[in-house]
Amino acid sequence: MFDRIRRRFAVPALIGASLGLAGFSAAWAQSETQPLTPEPAASETDMPEIEPAEGGLTRDDVEGFLDGFVPYALSEGDIAGAVVTVVEDGEILLSKGYGYSDLETRAPVDPVRTLFRPGSISKLFTWTAVMQLVQSGDVSLDEDVNTYLDFEIPEHESGPITLRHVMTHTAGFEETAKWILLEDLEQFPDLETYLKENLPPRVFDSGTMPAYSNYATALAGYIVAQVSGVSFDDYLDANIFGPLGMTRSTFRQPIPDDLDAEMSKGYMTASDGEPREFELVTPAPAGSLSATGEDMGRFMIAHLQGGGALLDSATAEQMHTTADRKFPPLNAMMLGFYEQDRNGYSVIGHGGDTIAFHSDLSLFLDEGVGLYISMNSAGAEGASGKIRSALYEAFADRYFPDEDEQDAPTLDTAAEHGAMVAGLYESSRGSFHNFLTSLSLVGQLKVSMNEDNELIAPLITETSGAPTRWREVEPFVWQAVNGQDRLTAKMEDGEVVALTMEPVSPIMALLPVPWWKSSGLLMPLLVVALIALALTALLWPVRAIVRWRYRSPFPLEGRTAAAYRAVRAVSGLTLVYLGLWAFLIIFLMSDFTRLTDATHLPLRLLQFAMIIPLGGLVLSLWNAFQVWTGASSWFGKLWSVVLVVAFLIVIWFASAGNLFSFTLQF
Incomplete structure (x- = not known):
């Protein structure tokens, strides 16, 4: 039941094969759910232009x-x-x-x-x-x-x-x-x-x-x-x-x-x-x-x-x-x-x-x-x-x-209205209260303008595989340059309330993404945070091996040493925590038949494992306090702050993606 909507959308969740799930997640699905925007088959890209049948519709x-x-x-x-x-x-x-x-x-x-x-x-x-x-x-x-x-x-x-x-x-x-x-x-x-x-x-x-x-x-x-x-x-x-x-x-x-x-x-x-x-x-x-x-x-x-x-x-x-x-x-x-x-x-x-x-x-x-x-x-x-x-x-x-095929002129307001619509959007057909919300964080649709004041969205393509381009033909109504599908935005007080496009307009809308959920902001920050945590976790044993090789004593002691070791251990555990979430979601979404009560145990374990990034934030703050009140170098003090920020970003991502949700309904 992944719907036809999936023909052009990368669906964050199935959710649109919407059986839509695919639909949208499909429907991004599609899920309905789930394959995203496919490369065109040669049968379509090589097809000649269709001519009207001279004899009409005959067998x-x-x-x-x-x-x-x-x-x-x-x-x-x-x-x-x-x-x-x-x-x-x-x-x-x-x-x-x-x-x-x-x-x-x-x-x-x-x-x-x-x-x-x-x-x-x-x-x-x-x-x-x-x-x-x-x-x-x-x-x-x-x-x-x-x-x-x-x-x-x-x-x-x-x-x-x-x-x-x-x-x-x-x-x-x-x-x-x-x-x-x-x-x-x-x-x-x-x-x-x-x-x-x-x-x-x-x-x-x-x-x-x-x-x-x-x-x-x-x-x-x-x-x-x-x-x-x-x-x-x-x-x-x-x-x-x-x-x-x-x-x-x-x-x-x-x-x-x-x-x-x-x-x-x-x-x-x-x-x-x-x-x-x-x-x-x-x-x-x-x-x-x-x-x-x-x-x-x-x-x-x-x-x-x-x-x-x-x-x-x-x-x-x-x-x-x-x-x-x-x-x-x-x-x-x-x-x-x-x-x-x-x-x-x-x-x-x-x-x-x-x-x-x-x-x-x-x-x-x-x-x-x-x-x-x-x-x-x-x-x-x-x-x-x-x-x-x-x-x-x-x-x-x-x-x-079409017996009267005429292209409407592009409006002079195209640049102004296009700028108002440009942004990131998520599907109304999605998950908002469970761990599948995290899919929307990586499946948001970016709408922008090109140099000709046409709207484009890289995830939505023509039959040829090229990005679809829309030009404004009525106020806040755009038509595909090489097709008949249209896009429109519902506006209130100069702000976009919702946006949709054909063919999905009857069954789904796109909602502006709030800043705190924006993949354009959150995903780059998450990458930086993961790099910081990975370096912290990986360099810990490397430095220990180097000290052992050169018989150099560990320079820290007492609470400073304990905080040093604790924050590095929890950095590694946080990477494992996020990796297990990624593995579970990919495993489940690669075959919808796995989405049953059998997921309850791993879900519960990961839900309780939220203590890892939360504990990481507490330990990173403790580590920063020990570093800043001790005799650490300027780099050590700077890195302790980086770790605090890294854990804050991970918690931000987990909260926005509902990885901290305790529901088993999804």
Whole structure:
């Protein structure tokens, strides 16, 4: 469920593979969570400019277009297989498999029989189920969700959470990573247990800030089960899969026996060839769907036909057009779908990722056309993210070109407004109360201006791999120089409150980083502090060896000698402390299936080990007192102060990164 947002962002935490975690951390993810900004695949950088199709959208033209795009893209991106489905006017125009669903047996992808994991596209099924209950009057979008739950979301000063907040990702929840993905069925908690034991804090007022949330979607699925009186899986079988004839689709985990033989294997890369275990998505309504390409076509057709067998036309229109537009004029969040408008056409859709599978679904509402792609590999350097966005853009440009393509002039205020926006930002989709906060300290997005008064952010790139450049075309609205995506800043009293950009504008914002949390300030200071501590710890035995070699007596005695030895010992221990934190975080984030209760013991040990840097500060102050009141050299006195400052910086970093937090929720 690492979302499509990860195609351009280096996500500090998953947190955006947001399953977003990757999303953002993915979503930096993405996590949703998690590969960052990949180098472009050759299939994208070498692609010729897309020309409009002379004969329009026909099966033969679409097949020729896809056959010229997909196989080369998969080969260059090191991806094992993919399925692509295109629907038009209530029919599946084309559904085609490419590559292999199983590299060992060389089984080809079959669009009718092979199941893929669409990740967070699963959410569209959950949202559709919610809207069915809205349509029947069993739930209200604006009622406190506690009305429908058998446990309570704690009160918040901003008021209750509603299903409207949940469906627009404005419930205000902090990102969660724990239990997000598993491979061991024995560890797998049911949905009720997961929700009740992993309730995240609310970090934003309800309805105010987009912050993509897998937990909130899982909560919606649980409400569907509570209100309907049947399990979530049974509800979907009876009310979505059944009416649409989606006989080869399921949210059930593990996958049922009758479908298991046709489930595509998932890979990191095709060249590696080592399949991953079936990924168990704990917040199942947020991302556990397994489905064939043709079944996904049936789902797209239903929504393009005013709800089809799922919703009445009024409810479908409400779902497709009710915009939560927090950052006009950028694409906004609808009720479950997000806008993907391109070339002046109204497009809604959703992306989705697990660790291995990466997918996109787009609906051209007024044209009755849908496009779906799912790939069974992350690909080399995360190529799947670039491929799916390039396919969407190429498809739209070929069949729905911009008939009135005119570049708006750059405003004269570009330099002034750009200077106001330049700075460091962190994602609203992130962790703010636990050790994963430390990821944001190294994943902050730097926005600056170039010599042409264009905004740039090194972590965000064009398809070619070059940094995206934005020029101001409306007051505080910038457009990509070589694209259609826009960036905007919300201003209050001349200060940036939040900033966002397409395509993530519906689900995530970027918040200005306060000075005390600025990686531009804190990270260089931390490097200097670590060098000082390392020199102190390493030169201690070196000097001892030199004295032993030349039979030179230790020049200190009493408390001065004790302080000297203590501060050097704690300097080494502090380096070990930070090293263990780094190792644990890298170990956990390299495979989300490790984010379970098994982390509790090492986490607790490191949380109690906070006494090391705190004790280091006390010992460094004692050492400084002994040095300054003794007969030390000027260099010794200066170095004693350096050590005090070094420990203060380490404590500053640990506090800002919540390494001192005692929570086991993350």
